[in-house]
Amino acid sequence: MKTVFTTGEAAKVCKVSQQTIIRCFDNGQLKGFRVPGSRFRRIPREALYRFMKDNGIPTDALESGKRKVLVVDDDAELVELIEKVLVDDGRFEVRTAANGFDAGMMVKEYRPDMIILDVMLPDINGKEVCMRVRSDPSMEEVRILCISGMIEEDKIADLKAAGANDFLHKPFDLEELIDRMCSQLEMEPATASA
Numbered sequence: 001m002k003t004v005f006t007t008g009e010a011a012k013v014c015k016v017s018q019q020t021i022i023r024c025f026d027n028g029q030l031k032g033f034r035v036p037g038s039r040f041r042r043i044p045r046e047a048l049y050r051f052m053k054d055n056g057i058p059t060d061a062l063e064s065g066k067r068k069v070l071v072v073d074d075d076a077e078l079v080e081l082i083e084k085v086l087v088d089d090g091r092f093e094v095r096t097a098a099n100g101f102d103a104g105m106m107v108k109e110y111r112p113d114m115i116i117l118d119v120m121l122p123d124i125n126g127k128e129v130c131m132r133v134r135s136d137p138s139m140e141e142v143r144i145l146c147i148s149g150m151i152e153e154d155k156i157a158d159l160k161a162a163g164a165n166d167f168l169h170k171p172f173d174l175e176e177l178i179d180r181m182c183s184q185l186e187m188e189p190a191t192a193s194a
Contacts, residue, residue, distance in 0.1 A: 002065065005043045013061050014052060015111060015141050024051065058111065066093040067185055070110060072103040072129070073118035073147070078170075082116065085174045091187065100124030107133060112142060114181055119148035119159065127162045134163035143184040147172065 002009070007025065011018040024030040025041050030051045032043035043051075045062070052059045061068060069092050073079050079096050086092040095110055097103040100121045107115065115133065119126030126146050133139050146159050149170035156167045165184050168177060182189045 003045050005045070005048055007041050007043070010043050010048055012113070012141060013048065014057050015061075015138065016057075017140075029054075061113070064093055066091055067114065067187070068092075068110060068112040069094050069114045069116060069181070070103065070106055070112040071096045071116045072098075072100070072121065073116070074098045074122050075118070081174070082177065085178070089178060092181075098122075100129050103129060104132065107139070107142070111139075113185055114143040114145060116177070116181075117144055117146050117164075119146050119151055119155075126164070127159055130159060130163035143181075145177075145180060145184060147177075 005013065007021045008018050010030075011021045014021065021030065021043075022041065025032055025043065030043060031047040032041055034041055049059060049062055051057075052062060069086055071079050071082050071086075071094060073082075073096075076098070079098070083094045083096060086094050095106060095112070097106050100123050103115070103117070103121075106112075115129075117126050117129055121129070126148070130144055130146070133142055133144060143166075144164045145166045145168060146156075146164045147168050147170055151159075151167075151169075159167060166180050168180060179189045181187075
């Protein structure tokens with residue numbers, strides 16, 4: 001478990017910009033120390049936890065140390081498979097939704113680090129979900145990985161323009177999915193830990 005955080009890591013945990021963390025550090029709201037001989041700021045876990053509590057920021061990401069993933073797809077078998085692989089990996093906490101409406105409700109309350117989003121949902125298309133997530137400034141750090149088996153190449157550019165960070169064609173290899181997620185979340189790839 002991590003005991004000292006960089007400002008970038010603290011920003012990810014708190015789901016705020018790195019500038020916000022630096023500002024809070026520099027004005028004394030967030031306790032920490034500078035690395036001797038450099039300008040780098042470091043924040044001990046207890047100080048970050050206290051800062052999050054004081055500012056009403058959910059501390060579950062800090063407590064579990066796991067990345068929060070929301071899987072949105074109406075294919076129950078695929079969702080179950082993805083969920084099992086991510087939970088077995090040990091670095092992810094997973095919630096699922098079968099449609100865009102449920103996903104919209106969960107995103108606000110769960111505040112995931114990443115959304116794995118099927119583009120073809122029964123009630124709303126993935127592009128619309130991307131646009132809604134991106135229209136909320138508090139969600140700017142959320143990574144969106146779209147998945148679909150029936151989409152043309154030109155539509156992928158539209159999805160990325162709407163806010164998707166990456167795209168994977170179905171059917172896909174689950175290791176490829178985890179590698180893409182790790183790349184988006186700036187984590188070590190799964191193969192490195194094997």
